Amino acid sequence: MSFVLTEEQRAIAKAASDLVARRAPVAHLRALRDSRDPVGFSREVWREMASVGFAGIGIPEAHGGSGLGLTELGLVLEACGRALAPTPLVSTVLLGAPLVLAAGDEALRARELPLVASGERVIALAHEEGPHHAPTRVTTRAEPHAGGFRLTGEKSFVLDGHVADAFVVVARVAGEADDPRGLALFFVEASAPGVHATRLHLVDSRNAARVRFDGVTAAATLGVPGEAFALLDRVLDGARAGLAAEMLGGADEVFARTLAYLKERQQFGVAIGSFQALQHRAADLYCDLELTRSVVLEALRAIDRGDPEAARLVSAAKARAGTTFSRATAEAVQMHGGVGVTDELDIGFFVKRARVADVTFGDSAFHRDRFARLSGF
Amino acid sequence: MSFVLTEEQRAIAKAASDLVARRAPVAHLRALRDSRDPVGFSREVWREMASVGFAGIGIPEAHGGSGLGLTELGLVLEACGRALAPTPLVSTVLLGAPLVLAAGDEALRARELPLVASGERVIALAHEEGPHHAPTRVTTRAEPHAGGFRLTGEKSFVLDGHVADAFVVVARVAGEADDPRGLALFFVEASAPGVHATRLHLVDSRNAARVRFDGVTAAATLGVPGEAFALLDRVLDGARAGLAAEMLGGADEVFARTLAYLKERQQFGVAIGSFQALQHRAADLYCDLELTRSVVLEALRAIDRGDPEAARLVSAAKARAGTTFSRATAEAVQMHGGVGVTDELDIGFFVKRARVADVTFGDSAFHRDRFARLSGF
């Protein structure tokens, strides 16, 4: 009965949505945007989330975490998605920490993971180099140097890159761009000489940066150099599924707001929700959402149970989350009419987040292609 | 003012639709189907159409035709499309005759074209070999023999193939399948030894056959052997545009029937055409039809004026005609409800014709691809 939440899971979902409603509703993101906040999220809110255990999901209890799975993290992400709450959950909890956990040595894990779990540390993944997600398209070079490695290259899209305390950097020790062999992972302190991060101001007001590595000495090597791709893709799948859960939350919320508006807004003497053309579009969108919800939830669970089908389910989930979220926001704008395109209403924030989230870790087209490949056609 | 019909064109359109309404309404096709008519169209009706000049459009007056253009033929095809009237217009007037006219010697033209114009002769094009339209995918071989050529191969889809008096056969004198070079056109009498035609019973109850050529001696060679592709593709474009006009007529008619039903059928105490969800779908389909009509008409005119953009317009027209006709029939079925799927109503005939017509001479996907190529991307 994997789809039915346990007592514990229900408690986590409720705690997450209560905390988000209290500390990080959409107005929170709006305020950060309007004040041009240099950090881009609230460290205070993040510490509070950490204090109830959200930053430590996926981190073993021995390292200060809760040892829970992606299914539980998905509930937190869904709640954040409803409010578009900006946090380092994706950059750090879905990417940085799992990579350190899976491939760092004991000393690194013992030092970094408790700091992540307590909300004190942001560890970003520096991976993407082009305008489209291409996991193996890496030209950043890692050259042997003084018993370790020196990294040179530029990363185009690093989530939380300008506020990260450290990076996991994907670089190439061998092969040409697009070769899955020859990739390696390195741990790099943000303060290391030669690290240059430039903040990007994205349409969704969330954090991303362009990061250049100019002959930067890596603090540690994660795993076996040249053989990093399998691990990287597995961790990316967790992030894709987690992001899909966030997107599901966003789609759900923007649909709920649209339904409320359809019931409340009067035109021609009746609520506009009584117009059949809008009813049918809303009902069809409801079905779309329910199907997407089912495949997102299953993808998270499949990863948790180590299902060999997990990657295929993740691509199905990310592809559908992309189209459903985008469609839900398009209908939200159109059904809200004029006010829907004003900045005063929150709808636009969802429109923008849907776009960025679709592109992040592979858009719907990328994942349709990957789904086909993993399905053997 | 090329979109506005001239006096003469209006007269042709009216004559065509009167004749079709009188002699070949949908009931005519139904009767041919139910009686398992061995010919598949009415020779009598065809002679009557020829007597008012429809079989001779495109044939010079010197050869018994009217010398009119594709724009005029499009009007006749559109009228036939409305009634799904089965005639040799596509096989013979759009394909066989233009090929003879363009590449036959004077003797052949003088013998064949007057017979076509008088409705006495069916000349089919034997071209397609596979399950999808692929103009250069020809493996039928033509080997020099006694000063002429001997043809060997099988054609998968020859319109009017089982009732044709003669064939224009596409065969290869050089090169491999898919090479546009090396193709040649031959004139073959249906009675020639080694010609084996097997009628295919298609879903739309229209004529097609599989035709095998077993070392058949060609009666004549059309044009320069090995260099036939440019001519073939040009004539195919005429057929594609003409077929698109037929499809436009079909889409128009099935939409008109649907509108009438929406106004007449009562459910829940009102005409179902008053339901807004159906209204919006109908209005959107109306726009779809109007756009398709515009591009189909322009494609016909572009061919007539020798516009270098003609091929691109033809592909745009055929692609849109395919999707619009298919969509118009799908909505027709759904909006008619239960009766729409009964054989008793005519709607099903349109559904079936839409499918076959889409596949004929390249489906929408084929023409999207061709449009992109011709547009330089």
Place this chain on the structure above:
Amino acid sequence: MSALDDFRAEARAWLEANCPASMRTPPSSDDEDTWGGRRATFFSDDARLWFERMRDRGWTAPTWPRAYGGGGLSEAEGRVLEEELRRLGCRMALKSFGIWMLGPVLLEAGTEEQKREHLTGIARGELRWCQGYSEPGAGSDLASLGMRAVREGDHYVVSGQKIWTSHADKADWMFCLVRTDPSVPKRDGISFLLVDMASPGISVRPIRLISGNSPFCETFFDGVRVPARNLVGREGGGWAIATSLLKHERAMIARIRDARAEAEEALESIAKRVLGEARGEVADRVVRAELAQLGIDVLANKLALRRAAEEVAAGRPAGAESSMFKYCGTELGKRRREMRVRLLGLSGLGWEGEGFTPAELSATRDWLRSRASSIEGGSSEIQLNILAKRVLGLPA
């Protein structure tokens, strides 16, 4: 080991031992189905054997009481049995509108006498039933039906017409909706009646569909006398019975179509065969992307069905979601059938005769037949209306 595990082991062993090998493959056409009835026919000896063994164990209607010919299983045991049947790929031993639709209604709303008279015959496949709901003037607006039943002493006299009656030409009995009172609001004047198809005054005409012959019929009633004891529920109480029954019908439509689909060649393999392969992938990238989207949507729909089933099993009340599955399932089915003929190109245009394989001809017929799926059992538009109002709470 729990009692349920015991039951599972026992059921599995029995099925392994008793289901003939040929009954463990999906049927390749509707002709292979077993429907029972007075004029029962069997596609093969295995089909008869499989039917008789299941019938004798009461597993044609597993959760019905033994007293009425059922298997006496609990709901939980019934689910286990279904799982084991699916695991082994067993065909349905008996298809029956009586078991799927009428039985649950009689168990709920029938009198003891009605149950005794009808249920055993249904469960044992001795009588075949059909459903008389739709009328020419009452399609989506079912409640406006007009077939009259006038009480005369201890009989009703029924006159009028039904349409879309599946297998009416082969059925022994019909359960149907009739208008017993035209003077009250339309939903209040409807009654639920059981009619012996052998009664004088009934005539049946099969309906030809755009896909060819069909199981559907028009049924005409001309002064047909029906004993009053064949009224189920109270006079005028038919509408509530009808709507509860429609839910069973929606679920059934989804289930039956799925079984047929399993026998078909996968779209991906058709695509590779017809359009070619490149490095093990469908060579046409555009078609491949469409197949991927379809595959993802089919997967999502399957997971949504499973999620709903798990939630119901966990105690959440089943709601109007059957409308969602009816809608999504039939629309997906149409897409799949459309895609199949598109992939086949010229080979997907055959109607009959030489030049096409049986699978190709089925592709054409199935494609056309699928067009009716979003109309029958409540059109897509009706399902969207239900979702908008009952699930989303949008105003009328």
Place this chain on the structure above:
Amino acid sequence: MSALDDFRAEARAWLEANCPASMRTPPSSDDEDTWGGRRATFFSDDARLWFERMRDRGWTAPTWPRAYGGGGLSEAEGRVLEEELRRLGCRMALKSFGIWMLGPVLLEAGTEEQKREHLTGIARGELRWCQGYSEPGAGSDLASLGMRAVREGDHYVVSGQKIWTSHADKADWMFCLVRTDPSVPKRDGISFLLVDMASPGISVRPIRLISGNSPFCETFFDGVRVPARNLVGREGGGWAIATSLLKHERAMIARIRDARAEAEEALESIAKRVLGEARGEVADRVVRAELAQLGIDVLANKLALRRAAEEVAAGRPAGAESSMFKYCGTELGKRRREMRVRLLGLSGLGWEGEGFTPAELSATRDWLRSRASSIEGGSSEIQLNILAKRVLGLPA
């Protein structure tokens, strides 16, 4: 050579000689437009020169009578001039709601006094006008507008609020709809009024859109006194004027968007640049197929527009088809903008600042801005309603 050919030659020669080179390229942003008015600004000296030359020839309003500052051209000459302007790629010398929307209304329904008072100033770009139609409670249901105008002697006193007033913050005058009689059916109590924006009691607040700053404003009226001679048509006769004017607006929206699109890099070339090329074709076949579909639809829409224009020119009455073009044009525009950001991927996510080119930042803003296009000027739903009822004749 006909008189029209003479005119064409003459117009062409004049334009060649008088349109500055920089005015023959499409504008790359809205900031480059010339709008005139008391506080007129010009993007460049060429823009001012071009405006002044066209104004002095009366070609800012070519078909208006010379007496009112127009060019005195016939309809046929006007079309020729438009063709020649398009051939040369000339920018609009003066953008003006006064010319596009108010002028035609005044010419039709204005008094001689009103024409003399306003038309010349409009044609010469001396006064800039804005349109006060929508209100917060009256969007798609425009006729339910509530801004009150109460007659007091030879003035109306106007109170209420307008929204979506383009350039209200820069306009000198507003033409607007007001409710003069709340006691009659809603369409009968509406009047059409001209208001000097300098009148005491008017305040304006710009609206920020999801795409950033916008020309739209909210306009508040608090006891604004408007001379009664500024009523156009009769009191209560505003609705007919309003609907005739809406047609001009729909046509205008389509025209303006088109000009902007010409300055953008073609989608096909973005696709090749970002996704790579193979044998001169877009390497990603799936994207390529989508681009082809979009290209075909844009072409079909363009041909449909041309066909409609030719039919009108041939004497067929212009009908509700403007709704079709408004609907199709804006939906196509949205698809094109969506496709552009999709092609750009991460580069299509920029809002401001470093890391993005100006073209990339425009792509984001244009994409967001395009979302409003299917709402403003009558939403897509309203256009579909109009088509269903007026063109298809479906029942209400």
